[in-house]
Amino acid sequence: MKMMTCPLNGPRNISEFAYGGEVIPEPASDTVDDAGWASFVFLSDNSAGVVREWWCHVPTSYWFIAERHRRSNEILRTYPASEVFGAGAQAKDQPA
Amino acid sequence: MPLALLKRALLGSRVKDRQFIWPGDLKKSYDVVIIGGGGHGLAAAYYLAKNHGITDVAVLERGYVGGGNTARNTAIIRSNYLTPEGVRFYDESVRLFQDLSFELDINLMYSQRGHCTLAHTDAAIRTMRWRAEVNKHLGVNSELVLRDDLAKQVPLLDMSEDVRLPILGALFHPPGSIARHDAVAWGYGGLASHRGVEIHQRTEVTGIEVEDGKVTAVQTNRGRVACGRVLQAVAGNSSEVARMAGIRLPITSIPLQACVSQPLKPFLDPIIVSGSLHVYVSQTPRGELVMGGSTDPYPLYQTRSTLEFKEELMMHLLELFPFLSEVKLLRQWAGTADMTPDFSPVMGETPIRNYYIDAGWGTWGFKATPVSGKRMAETVATGKVPDLIEGFRLSRFTEFDLVGEKGAASVGH
Numbered sequence: 001m002k003m004m005t006c007p008l009n010g011p012r013n014i015s016e017f018a019y020g021g022e023v024i025p026e027p028a029s030d031t032v033d034d035a036g037w038a039s040f041v042f043l044s045d046n047s048a049g050v051v052r053e054w055w056c057h058v059p060t061s062y063w064f065i066a067e068r069h070r071r072s073n074e075i076l077r078t079y080p081a082s083e084v085f086g087a088g089a090q091a092k093d094q095p096a
Numbered sequence: 097m098p099l100a101l102l103k104r105a106l107l108g109s110r111v112k113d114r115q116f117i118w119p120g121d122l123k124k125s126y127d128v129v130i131i132g133g134g135g136h137g138l139a140a141a142y143y144l145a146k147n148h149g150i151t152d153v154a155v156l157e158r159g160y161v162g163g164g165n166t167a168r169n170t171a172i173i174r175s176n177y178l179t180p181e182g183v184r185f186y187d188e189s190v191r192l193f194q195d196l197s198f199e200l201d202i203n204l205m206y207s208q209r210g211h212c213t214l215a216h217t218d219a220a221i222r223t224m225r226w227r228a229e230v231n232k233h234l235g236v237n238s239e240l241v242l243r244d245d246l247a248k249q250v251p252l253l254d255m256s257e258d259v260r261l262p263i264l265g266a267l268f269h270p271p272g273s274i275a276r277h278d279a280v281a282w283g284y285g286g287l288a289s290h291r292g293v294e295i296h297q298r299t300e301v302t303g304i305e306v307e308d309g310k311v312t313a314v315q316t317n318r319g320r321v322a323c324g325r326v327l328q329a330v331a332g333n334s335s336e337v338a339r340m341a342g343i344r345l346p347i348t349s350i351p352l353q354a355c356v357s358q359p360l361k362p363f364l365d366p367i368i369v370s371g372s373l374h375v376y377v378s379q380t381p382r383g384e385l386v387m388g389g390s391t392d393p394y395p396l397y398q399t400r401s402t403l404e405f406k407e408e409l410m411m412h413l414l415e416l417f418p419f420l421s422e423v424k425l426l427r428q429w430a431g432t433a434d435m436t437p438d439f440s441p442v443m444g445e446t447p448i449r450n451y452y453i454d455a456g457w458g459t460w461g462f463k464a465t466p467v468s469g470k471r472m473a474e475t476v477a478t479g480k481v482p483d484l485i486e487g488f489r490l491s492r493f494t495e496f497d498l499v500g501e502k503g504a505a506s507v508g509h
């Protein structure tokens with residue numbers, strides 16, 4: 001069984017978590033053009049290396065960021081979203 | 097037939113024709129380079145040679161022919177999709193498949209079974225009716241069947257009403273079929289090689305050269321190859337290869353697992369799919385049950401198998417066929433599915449001139465092997481995108497003009 005370490009709840013079975021997409025910068029909604037918006041919504045790097053990803057610990061609804069290698073499936077690091085987005089950013093920046 | 101067989105035995109010629117002709121060294125340049133020797137790349141090579149007389153073609157395959165998702169799929173062929181774009185496109189493929197054993201002179205074991213998508217809720221019944229109407233409108237044979245008729249058609253299906261998700265009816269699609277997936281790749285590849293196409297295995301594309309917005313060459317582990325046109329057909333590796341040409345795709349690579357049981361006496365004629373239970377199953381001519389479900393919960397470039405997948409799949413399968421509880425699994429495997437946001441493929445032109453793409457085949461691309469090969473060959477040969485695949489263009493995403501097939505493809509493949 002694969003484990004993931006939740007920054008809030010510690011190591012848990014990975015089946016308790018939901019994957020939420022790549023962490024990519026959100027374009028400014030008042031200035032972005034259609035292509036930029038489409039690229040944010042639909043396109044993806046989908047790299048076969050280390051990727052920064054959104055994850056949610058479902059039982060506690062806690063969103064955080066994980067760095068995971070997409071070939072070895074090794075989870076290198078997990079941390080609160082505030083480390084990237086600053087304090088208070090988490091709820092606003094989590095993907096739907 | 098026995099006479100023909102005897103003739104073949106004595107002359108011994110036909111069987112030889114079917115074998116691949118393996119090329120020697122890579123040439124310095126080709127008119128067309130096809131990246132990826134799966135069913136799609138090999139079919140495109142065959143139709144380029146046969147329909148368009150273009151034979152200065154190299155198929156570059158990093159592993160062995162047909163060893164990717166072509167060898168890993170559960171071989172379901174159908175055209176009961178939801179969107180008109182999807183139905184028309186897959187219908188052409190089903191028609192091509194029906195004569196393909198003769199055309200390729202190889203036994204594809206094409207077996208028409210009927211395809212049954214179960215509905216466990218009123219909402220699902222409505223979707224099935226919708227799909228049936230779209231299908232019929234476009235000349236594809238599908239109909240909604242309700243409980244009693246379904247029970248007659250699939251006598252061993254558990255139709256009890258006191259289960260978690262009782263079966264209310266199904267979308268029944270008589271043309272639904274299964275075939276021998278490896279033979280499709282071998283058939284196309286063998287005949288393409290006899291028409292002059294070079295198929296280079298263990299040849300990995302590692303770079304793509306673009307000048308003034310136009311592709312000029314590919315780099316490989318065996319050296320540089322100049323080329324006039326390129327067709328990329330690498331399924332699960334689509335994003336990595338497109339990145340070499342500076343193209344970002346609407347694709348995520350996610351494992352899709354499947355498994356097969358020990359052989360049983362024939363009891364299941366149609367292919368059974370349940371979206372609500374995340375399971376589908378068919379019985380091969382050898383009697384094995386081929387089973388699968390939806391993709392893994394997160395992206396990964398790996399083909400490992402997990403216990404979670406099997407536990408969940410079996411739990412659901414036993415809701416449909418409780419008497420299978422003592423049956424043993426024989427094999428399990430996975431492939432890397434190139435998933436798109438709208439569960440439709442990405443085909444045609446790219447921002448790079450003369451660089452064409454055939455990707456986004458996710459969990460549904462085996463059935464499209466003949467039609468995508470034929471239509472991508474047409475695109476590469478004429479430089480014009482046929483109407484049939486226009487809806488699947490890469491630019492549909494920036495135009496917010498998606499082809500939503502999730503309802504018909506997320507579990508049913």
Ligand SMILES: Cc1cc2nc3c(=O)[nH]c(=O)nc-3n(C[C@H](O)[C@H](O)[C@H](O)COP(=O)(O)OP(=O)(O)OC[C@H]3O[C@@H](n4cnc5c(N)ncnc54)[C@H](O)[C@@H]3O)c2cc1C
Binds near residue numbers: 167460464
């Ligand atoms: C478990 C499973 C079940 C499925 N079930 C069904 C089904 O029932 N019905 C259905 O229609 N579809 C199904 N599919 C989907 C179907 O298998 C694929 O969509 C289809 O086989 C794709 O064919 P392809 O030729 O594009 O890709 P592949 O067969 O994967 O071929 C791509 C090739 O490209 C090569 N390649 C990659 N990178 C490079 C490089 N850099 N240089 C050179 N070569 C490279 C790979 O080695 C590979 O051989 C299933 C898939 C899986 C995994």
